[in-house]
Amino acid sequence: MDSSSIVCMADTIIARGSAETPRLDTVSYYNDSEPNWNERPYFTKVEEKRGRTGCHIDAGKQESFKFEFDSDHFAATPGSVDRPNEAAKQFAACMISGGNRVVLSGIGGDEVTGGVPTPTPELEDLLARGQFRMLAHQLKVWALNKRKPWFHLLFEAARSFFPPTLFGVPKHKQAAPWLDPQFVKRNRGALRGYQSRVKLLGPLPNFQDSLGTLEGLRRRLGSDALLQSLPDEKRYPYLDRSLLEFMYAVPREQLVRPGQRRSLMRRALAGIVPDEILNRKRKAFVSRRSLVTISTEWNSIVQMTKHMTTSFFWIVDPQDFIEALQKARRGEVVPLVPLLRTLAVETWLAHVMQWRLFHNAGNERDRAQPRPIERDLFFFSAQRLSQLGKLDRERR
Numbered sequence: 001m002d003s004s005s006i007v008c009m010a011d012t013i014i015a016r017g018s019a020e021t022p023r024l025d026t027v028s029y030y031n032d033s034e035p036n037w038n039e040r041p042y043f044t045k046v047e048e049k050r051g052r053t054g055c056h057i058d059a060g061k062q063e064s065f066k067f068e069f070d071s072d073h074f075a076a077t078p079g080s081v082d083r084p085n086e087a088a089k090q091f092a093a094c095m096i097s098g099g100n101r102v103v104l105s106g107i108g109g110d111e112v113t114g115g116v117p118t119p120t121p122e123l124e125d126l127l128a129r130g131q132f133r134m135l136a137h138q139l140k141v142w143a144l145n146k147r148k149p150w151f152h153l154l155f156e157a158a159r160s161f162f163p164p165t166l167f168g169v170p171k172h173k174q175a176a177p178w179l180d181p182q183f184v185k186r187n188r189g190a191l192r193g194y195q196s197r198v199k200l201l202g203p204l205p206n207f208q209d210s211l212g213t214l215e216g217l218r219r220r221l222g223s224d225a226l227l228q229s230l231p232d233e234k235r236y237p238y239l240d241r242s243l244l245e246f247m248y249a250v251p252r253e254q255l256v257r258p259g260q261r262r263s264l265m266r267r268a269l270a271g272i273v274p275d276e277i278l279n280r281k282r283k284a285f286v287s288r289r290s291l292v293t294i295s296t297e298w299n300s301i302v303q304m305t306k307h308m309t310t311s312f313f314w315i316v317d318p319q320d321f322i323e324a325l326q327k328a329r330r331g332e333v334v335p336l337v338p339l340l341r342t343l344a345v346e347t348w349l350a351h352v353m354q355w356r357l358f359h360n361a362g363n364e365r366d367r368a369q370p371r372p373i374e375r376d377l378f379f380f381s382a383q384r385l386s387q388l389g390k391l392d393r394e395r396r
Helices: 002-015 040-050 086-098 109-113 120-129 132-146 150-161 181-186 205-222 241-249 263-268 288-296 298-306 318-329 336-354 382-395
Strands: 027-030 055-058 102-104 233-235
Touching: 002 040, 002 102, 002 109, 027 040, 027 086, 055 086, 109 205, 109 241, 120 132, 120 150, 120 205, 132 150, 205 241, 288 298, 288 318, 288 336, 298 318, 298 336, 318 336
Parallel strands: 027 055, 102 233
Antiparallel strands: none
């Protein structure tokens, strides 16, 4: 819905003659092998509406994620893989062939327009305002929609006003079970998204939550790896300041209603965005491909887990991590995204170790001499960085 809405609104603005750009081209990814990522019917509807066919990239034919970096080039961050995959090459070819310079991204649509169907912010506002009659009514309506007892919803809303130590941390905010307890303790704030307790006085809780979400998006975008293959400019329409000011002033019950996420957005874009997209029950997500990747790369993963760099730096407990990998391979329910991110960080740390950027780093975990990564990671001088940059340029 995010990208489709941007495309349809852009077409409307261009048709009015209010845009500086002469046209907008589209790039659509699809994977017919994914049961929950059948995007072809939806972007086809958008193309039919605008009367133009865009660039289509079959993500199902791409190679599985390889847990390795190009050893000839230094990767400064876990996401800065030097060699782009086939999908990235196709995207670059689409950009160059169309003479495009700006990429419009739908990041922020879920967070700003009420894409997360939770009543918690609305109930927090009613609690803070003391509107208990409306609170009782909304609890009843949301309880029927969520099929949960109303006091569970009330507890979820009320716990936000208290310190996490009093009622514990919600399950979706808990750290991955294979992370070392000492690492979790030292980095508790980061692992929980730096979220603070909702204040009863001052701005409404919904606005406080929105600012916290916006800060999380800022950190996410700030940590993205820079792409050197394309001289493009990326813009985020949903993070436009004017739109944010408007959306944050709209009452929460207008954005999300029981059984209808993005209520305001659906009503506002009726007739502009195809109904098939506006009435879509949920957005696409990838699950099968990640499990297939773990199965196909199992031998490489097993070899990697024998001497884990993340274990040496007291980030991951290797036994718990291997157990989670085996569950994922058997198709059992595990936190898949943290699992893949752990593999990515392990691969990156192993790559960094090859460039000798650690101070007195070893190969085996020594529990008698704990080595927190916060004291060792990036313990090198500016001169060493300069030498690495010079060496990298010579190799290029």
